[in-house]
Amino acid sequence: MTFNLKILLSTALIAMTGMVAQAQRRLPESHATQHNALIARQNPTVNPFKIENNDILLNHVKEREEMDMESEIFGEFWNSDNVNAYGNAMVPDHKIIDVSEYCAPIMGRVTSNYGYRRRFRRMHKGIDLGLHVGDTVRAAFSGKVRMTKYERKGYGYYVVMRHPNGLETVYGHLSRFLVKPDQVVKAGDPIALGGNTGRSTGPHLHFETRFMGIAINPAAIIDFENGVPHKDEFAFDKKTYNKSQTYAPAKKKTTTKKRYASTKKRKK
Template identity: 40%
Template sequence: MLKYKAPLTIALFLLCLVSGTGSAFAQGKVKDLFKVKSPKIDYVRPDTTILIKYEEFPEDDSDAGKSIFFNPKKQLSIVSEDTSELDLGEQHIVEVSEEVLIDSTWIKIAGYYAIWDTRNINPYRMDGRQLKDTVDITLYDPRAKRDYKMPLEKTPVTSRFGHRGYRWHYGTDIDLNTGDSIYAAFDGVVRINKWDGGGYGNYIVLRHYNGLETLYGHMSRTIAETGQFVKAGEVIGLGGSTGRSSGPHLHYEVRYQGNPLDPELMYDFPDYLLKGQSFVITSALFNYYNKSKSSSSGSRKASYHKVRSGDTLSGIAKRYGVSVSQITKLNGISARTTLKVGRSLRIK
């Protein structure tokens, strides 16, 4: 065996001279050419977050009707405007793997947001009256390039947050013309883009850096898509009068952990600005629920629609988020009945 070792060594030496590695060979640094290992490739499993808790709670016919977290559930009458009912939200099993670009850094939506529900306005199950801490919210920060924008170019208020007749109104209504641009109030991500025929119509919910969420209802058209990152002032939809609405306007809500806040506590709508750079949230801001509960306890049990020219049963049913069969049964008519203008049809 030894007589073959010298020729093999000479052959390797000549090969190294040709390839320019003779000096390395001379120094004994050349590895065995027949034992070079291929690089190791590690498989990295994609990172996803799964919310596995699932519970069911009583639901009303519209998203507006089931957008409040409180119990017990109270029946509210259908009226010409949007409404909200005291109820719990719902959290579904979801798997989120998409990413969003925030401050030039790609991060997982599920990692940035503990709960990401694209169907329910309030999946948080947090009663604001039980809030133990004082939460100081930064509304905008020019140094961090986080600005704010009023939701409309003009902000004449037509209906305020609070008691409205026999029910509670959980937002501020701002007058507009159909087709007017609606803007994102702060930087954030679109959590919900949905149709609610019995309440908000075409609406969007944005979740923001500062922990707040804003809701924009009755739009004629939504533009921003679910999961899209938007900057303050970016157009997210166009004004309209969809859903339960008596005329073109924007129904604007501000929420913290699903709990509606009176927008006029932080906005000066006539002067078209925020009242300050920060806003303090305490449990006292949600004590209105006690009044809301008492005002809704005397709600009427029946709701009616007065037939107008051009109305059809299918159109009325779609407007109020109910079925045609429910309307025909409540009024003792058939689906082929000719509707007379001025007649009052019971909806619920």
């Protein structure tokens, strides 16, 4: 009887020890589960509909900003009768104009520079680039066409474009238009064919760059020999405006070969 009791007590003790060990093994797992549950409760639930709504809102704000900018650039002073739609605007105190997008309207050599013409007693407000009648003329910058008109004693057939960087460009003495007013074009898009119309002594493109109607010497902005801007940005103020009035590209240094006189020895 005593022997059986000892066996029973030993069996019970072993069983209890196993239960305690099993409980200890489960404790970390239970703790980990509780910890994960706590973190899950603390993290906010991601609502896919809320994300989508935020994207829609951001797109709406962006579209609104673009519309406001377009209205500001292409809405005000959108005069379709005059090359200068701004009247007597003043040169700004300081304006940075991004010209990095520039595309050469025509890859022709400069035939006449910007500046005052004593012979005609008037200002030549652009630069002339040589071409052949029918050559493709391209938009110098992205923008919108403001005018396509004809002037018999001046520009001939000409196009005026306005650009988001604040500039307007003028293309004169054309033979044919390839765009219409209010048409949006990108830099490099064909806008016209070159010609010899208006007050012109031969086929060429008369090209102007203006800011608020104020003519800026294009050569101060563009390196026409290489068809690229001098810099990605042009700082426009009274100082640079006055400087551009008389700006001329630096002349290339010509290397002159030394000439050596050939002397013959006299016969004695």
